[in-house]
Amino acid sequence: MSFDPLVQTFKDETLESLNDLEVSLMALESRPEDADLLNAAFRVMHTIKGSAAMFGFEQISDFTHEAETVFDRVRNHEIPVTPHLISLTLQAKDYIRAIVSGEGDAPDPAEIMQGYRALLGGEAASVAPETIDESSDEEGQAFLIRFRPEPNILATGTNLLPILRELADLGDLRTVLRSDALPTLADLQPDQVYVWWDFILTGQVSQADVEDVFMFVSDNAEVQYQPLEHVRSTDTHLLHELERLLISHGDADWVNVRDAVQSYAESHTHGQVIKDEAASQLKMLSEGARTSSIRVPTERINKLVDLVGELVIAHSRLVQLSSQSGNGDIRQLSEEMGRLVGDLRDESLDIRMVPIGTTFSRFQRLVRDLARDIGRDVIMETSGGDTELDATLIERLGDPLVHIIRNAVDHGIEPPDEREAAGKPRQGTIHLSASQSGPHVVITIQDDGHGLDLKRIREKAISKGLISPDAALSDKEAAQLIFAAGFSTADQVTNVSGRGVGMDVVRQSIHALRGTVEIDSELGRGTTIHLTLPLTLAIIEGLLVLVDDQEYVLPLYSVEECLEFQATERTTSGAKEHVRDVRGQMLPMVRLREWLKMPGDLPDIEQIVMTQVGSRRAGLIVDSVIGKHQTVIKPIGHIFEDMRAFSGATILGDGRVALILDVSWLITLAEEEHHRAIQSHTRELVVS
Amino acid sequence: MEATALDTTLNHYLSFSVDNDLYALNVGQVREVLELVPITKVPRMPEFIRGIINLRGKVVPVIDMRTKFGMANLDATIDTRVVVVESGHDDQVMLLGALVDSVSEVLEIKPESIQPAPTLGLDLNTDFIRGVGRHNDDSFIIILDIDKVFSTAELTLVKQAGVANAGQPEGQDS
Numbered sequence: 001m002s003f004d005p006l007v008q009t010f011k012d013e014t015l016e017s018l019n020d021l022e023v024s025l026m027a028l029e030s031r032p033e034d035a036d037l038l039n040a041a042f043r044v045m046h047t048i049k050g051s052a053a054m055f056g057f058e059q060i061s062d063f064t065h066e067a068e069t070v071f072d073r074v075r076n077h078e079i080p081v082t083p084h085l086i087s088l089t090l091q092a093k094d095y096i097r098a099i100v101s102g103e104g105d106a107p108d109p110a111e112i113m114q115g116y117r118a119l120l121g122g123e124a125a126s127v128a129p130e131t132i133d134e135s136s137d138e139e140g141q142a143f144l145i146r147f148r149p150e151p152n153i154l155a156t157g158t159n160l161l162p163i164l165r166e167l168a169d170l171g172d173l174r175t176v177l178r179s180d181a182l183p184t185l186a187d188l189q190p191d192q193v194y195v196w197w198d199f200i201l202t203g204q205v206s207q208a209d210v211e212d213v214f215m216f217v218s219d220n221a222e223v224q225y226q227p228l229e230h231v232r233s234t235d236t237h238l239l240h241e242l243e244r245l246l247i248s249h250g251d252a253d254w255v256n257v258r259d260a261v262q263s264y265a266e267s268h269t270h271g272q273v274i275k276d277e278a279a280s281q282l283k284m285l286s287e288g289a290r291t292s293s294i295r296v297p298t299e300r301i302n303k304l305v306d307l308v309g310e311l312v313i314a315h316s317r318l319v320q321l322s323s324q325s326g327n328g329d330i331r332q333l334s335e336e337m338g339r340l341v342g343d344l345r346d347e348s349l350d351i352r353m354v355p356i357g358t359t360f361s362r363f364q365r366l367v368r369d370l371a372r373d374i375g376r377d378v379i380m381e382t383s384g385g386d387t388e389l390d391a392t393l394i395e396r397l398g399d400p401l402v403h404i405i406r407n408a409v410d411h412g413i414e415p416p417d418e419r420e421a422a423g424k425p426r427q428g429t430i431h432l433s434a435s436q437s438g439p440h441v442v443i444t445i446q447d448d449g450h451g452l453d454l455k456r457i458r459e460k461a462i463s464k465g466l467i468s469p470d471a472a473l474s475d476k477e478a479a480q481l482i483f484a485a486g487f488s489t490a491d492q493v494t495n496v497s498g499r500g501v502g503m504d505v506v507r508q509s510i511h512a513l514r515g516t517v518e519i520d521s522e523l524g525r526g527t528t529i530h531l532t533l534p535l536t537l538a539i540i541e542g543l544l545v546l547v548d549d550q551e552y553v554l555p556l557y558s559v560e561e562c563l564e565f566q567a568t569e570r571t572t573s574g575a576k577e578h579v580r581d582v583r584g585q586m587l588p589m590v591r592l593r594e595w596l597k598m599p600g601d602l603p604d605i606e607q608i609v610m611t612q613v614g615s616r617r618a619g620l621i622v623d624s625v626i627g628k629h630q631t632v633i634k635p636i637g638h639i640f641e642d643m644r645a646f647s648g649a650t651i652l653g654d655g656r657v658a659l660i661l662d663v664s665w666l667i668t669l670a671e672e673e674h675h676r677a678i679q680s681h682t683r684e685l686v687v688s
Numbered sequence: 689m690e691a692t693a694l695d696t697t698l699n700h701y702l703s704f705s706v707d708n709d710l711y712a713l714n715v716g717q718v719r720e721v722l723e724l725v726p727i728t729k730v731p732r733m734p735e736f737i738r739g740i741i742n743l744r745g746k747v748v749p750v751i752d753m754r755t756k757f758g759m760a761n762l763d764a765t766i767d768t769r770v771v772v773v774e775s776g777h778d779d780q781v782m783l784l785g786a787l788v789d790s791v792s793e794v795l796e797i798k799p800e801s802i803q804p805a806p807t808l809g810l811d812l813n814t815d816f817i818r819g820v821g822r823h824n825d826d827s828f829i830i831i832l833d834i835d836k837v838f839s840t841a842e843l844t845l846v847k848q849a850g851v852a853n854a855g856q857p858e859g860q861d862s
Contacts (some may be wrong), residue, residue: 310745634745634746655742659740
C-alpha cells in the first residue's frame, strides 16, 4: 500500500463507511423492511465501489459491485432481506476491510461472490468478472467492432440476429445501437435496415474468431475491428467507461470512433495514473458547486415580486394616460415598456417556481409510517414530480395534502385481509400526480381503496341536518358533502383522522389558494381527489367586465368565450335566467346584476361570459365586457375573509379598486340556482 | 374607564365630526387622513361597510361612520374625509378607513380632563367610547376606542354576511 495522501484518504473513508455498514446491517437484521437502512447500506456499497474504482482498486470495486447490485434489488423489493443475506454481506465487509487495511484474515471472496450470485438467481449482473484472483491468466482480448449492414441486406436472405448472437457468444459483448439514420415512420421501408452497431467485445477471442462471425456478410456490410491493447476483460470499470464513450461518440466515421475509443483506452488502462483523474474530478466537482445556483432568502424574492406587481399597476395607468394623450411617441414608449414589464413579470414569477417533487417525496415516508401504524399495507407512487409551482403555493399545499393522504390511508385503503377478500391485492396503492394544464396545476390523489359510500354520506348529511331529506343531490354533489364542517362518516375517531375537522379545512385552504377540489369515487374501486390550482398567486390575466357602473375582474383562464345576449332572447316571464342552451348543452346561468343587487334597468344587449372550472361550467351575465387587464391580485382584507364570492381586488389604471370574482364560487351559485328552479318547478308540476 | 386604558404617552387626539357631533381618536391609532377618494362598493355587505379604496396600492375597507352611528346618510361634501386608522383585532393589525363629515384639529386632552362615558343620555352603544373630554369649556368631545368601534360582534356580522352569501347564494335574503 502506498502512502500517497489521496490513497490514505480513501482508506480512512472506506474503513469508516465499513463501520457504518456494519451498524446498518445489524439494525437491518431486526428491521428488514426499513427502507432507510437499506438505502444506507446501498449507499455505502456504492460509494466504496466508486471510490475504489477511482483509485484503481479494481478488485474491491468489482467485488463491491456484486454486493451493490444485490442491495439495489433488495431496495426494489425484488430480493428479500434474510439473515443469510446479512451474514453474507457482513462477510463481504470483512473482506473489504481486510484488503483495505491490510490486516486481519480475509474471508474467501470467491465463496462470498458465489453466495451473491445465487441470490441474484443466476442472472448476470452487468459484467461481473469470473474470479477475483490477483493473478489472472485468463485476461482475454478486447475488440472494438463496427458492423454496418447495407440497407438492403435483407434482400440477400441474410438474417442479422443469428450473426449478432454468434458474436455475443464469443465473450462479453457490449452493444451500442446507432439509430440516427432511422427515417420517420412515413418514410420507413420495413425491408430496409437503417441501423448499425458498435460493439466492444471482450473475452478469449482472437481476431480470427470475430472475422469468422461476419464471414458471410462482409460483402454486404461494413465490418471494422480494432483490437484494444492493454484492455483486460476484467477491467469492468474501464469497459464501462468505453461503452459510455461509444454511446456519446456516435460518429458515422469509423476512424473517428476508433481513434477516440483507442486513445481513451490507452490513457486509462490498468497501471495508468488514475489519481490524476480523481484529482481533476474533485476539482471539477468543487467548481461546479460554485457556479450553478445561489441561495436567496424567500422574503427577497417575494419583495421582488411585489415590486413587479406595483410596476404592472403603474404601467397600466401609463397605458391609460398615454392613450388619452394622443402623443404617438409616448404611446409607443408605453407599449415597449409594456413588453418589458410583461417579460419582467414572467421572469420574476418564474423565480419562485419550484418542482413539486420535493413535496411528494416527503409523503413517501408519511405513507409508510402511517400505514405501518394502523396495520395497512400501502405504497405510494408519484408522477409528474417535475411539475413546477410557485414556492409559496407549495408551502401552503403541504398541510391539505397531508390531510388528504392521511384520509386515503386511514379511510380509503382497507386492511389487507379485507382487500384480499374483495379480490384486490393486499397492498393498496396511493397515486400522487401533478401536471400542468394551461395556467393551472392539477394534482390528483388516487387510491384503490373502497371508495366513498355515497348512500351513507347522504344519510349522515341528513341526520346532521346538512341537507333536507328530499334533497336531490347528484353523485358529485353528494361527494362534496364530505367537505362540510363536522362531517365524518368514520365510526371511530382515530389519532389520524375521523374528527370531521379535516376535510373542510382542506377545502378552505385550497380555496384560499384560489383552487378547487373535486372528488370522483366508485364504491369498492377507490377515490380520486383532484386539486386544481392556479400557477401563481400574484398576477394573473384578467377579463374586465362592467356591471352597472362598476368594473369587475374575471380570471381569464376560467373564461371560455363571450356571447351576446339580446333583450329579445330573455325569458318573457321576467324570471331570472337559470339556464341556457348553448350548442346543445344546458348551462346554468347567473345574472351578476341581480346577484349584486344593482338597481336599474337591464341594458338592451348583455354579454354572457361562459366560464369553466374543471368540469363545471356556467354562464355569467354582465352588462358588457371591457377587455383584458393585467391583474395584480391584492388581498381585500381580513374582514372580508369569508366573502367567498370575491377572491381579491385589483387596482385599475385610473387608481380605482375593482373586485376579482371567484368563478368557482359563482358557478356553484349558478348550479344551485338552477337546481332550486328545477325543484320548485317540479313541485309546481306535482301540485298541479 | 380610566385614562390608563389610553396610550398615556400621547395626549393628542384627532377631532372630527359626524352629523354635527364631535368625536376624537387618539393620534397613536390614526395613520392618515384622506380626501374623499372613489370607493368601490362591496356588494351584499352590511350597510355600514361602504366599500374599499386604494391606499397607495393597498386595499382598505371603508366604514361609514354615519351609518354606523345610526344617522341618516348624506351626500359627500368637500369636507368629507376618510380617516385611516389602525385597529388591532385578534393580534392582527388592520387598516380601516372611517368615512366622516369633516376633520378638525388635533387637540391635546389631558387625562385628567377625561371623564368616563355616561351610560344614559346617548343613543349610542357606549362600548366603544373610552371617555368624554372637555372641549373649550363648553362642549364635550367623545373619545372613541377604535378597537371597539368595529366590535367583534359587528365584524362577525360582516363575516356572517360573507358566509351567508357563500352558503346560500340566493333566495335567503329578506
